[in-house]
Amino acid sequence: MTDDRYTVLVVDDDEDVVDLFEGWLSDQYTVKTATDGENALTELEGVDVALLDRRLPTCSGDHVAAEIERRDGDCMTAIISGVEPDTDIVHISCGEYLVKPIGKTELLDTVERLRQRARYDDRLAECANLAAKRGALEASNPRAELERDPEYVGLCRRIDELRAELDDLTRTFDAEDFQAAFETPDFRGGSRIQQVGWLS
Structure with a gap:
């Protein structure tokens, strides 16, 4: 693992989802993980892309996304949730909104798109x-x-x-x-x- 690799934060209250996404991403990226909103906020340093579930214990993915935008404009965010999007997503600070379940190719493509937009x-x-x-x-x-x-x-x-x-x-x-x-x-x-x- 090299220090110059992009870092992706995976946040989901389902540990199986966290493990699955980490496995898919770890060949190309440094991966951090969290299973609740408060722990996600402690893992933000050095993160290039954050993948957030909306329904998280302690604080929501929407709140984490807003905090990422407030703290660090360089970190790109995607919401990956079982919650179907409604007009409330207009107020969420995210570059992508995906509805579960998603596959490996879609996940990797999403991270790469966010990287390209940041660049x-x-x-x-x-x-x-x-x-x-x-x-x-x-x-x-x-x-x-x-x-x-x-x-x-x-x-x-x-x-x-x-x-x-x-x-x-x-x-x-x-x-x-x-x-x-x-x-x-x-x-x-x-x-x-x-x-x-x-x-x-």
């Missing part, structure tokens, strides 16, 4: 920050001078690398409307129009 968010934030710096430089300095400056050239190169990575990541999203919703912005200032399937 997208990180790269998008970095790209936006660098683009703002480039905009400030270009507003105050002649372009010809900037293009001779290694720092500016490196900044532009990094933005291009990030944009390419963001485009690659959007291709991993599995629905056309989902991909369109996450379409990489054009950080060069031009408009970028994408027809979204669910609007047509």
Whole structure:
């Protein structure tokens, strides 16, 4: 087990479910487990993805998801529950909602989707920050001078690398409307129009 592996927290009051999910995930990820809400909250440090049942002893999965969002915006959350979703899920802090029973492939695919979304968010934030710096430089300095400056050239190169990575990541999203919703912005200032399937 290597320290650089993603860490997944599995939380369910059914120990058989915890053991099953841990077995499915442990080949690819470091896995932490808990069988109630309070213990889940003590296991959050270093967690990249949390898989939560809604009905937990001590405090609900909904509460744990809200606490994860409050404490650590970098941890992605999925609810995996026997409770069918209702409109109340609008108020739950989660990136996925799955109804039990689920299989190994669906579980692994869900974790990978959440990882890709987290990576997208990180790269998008970095790209936006660098683009703002480039905009400030270009507003105050002649372009010809900037293009001779290694720092500016490196900044532009990094933005291009990030944009390419963001485009690659959007291709991993599995629905056309989902991909369109996450379409990489054009950080060069031009408009970028994408027809979204669910609007047509």
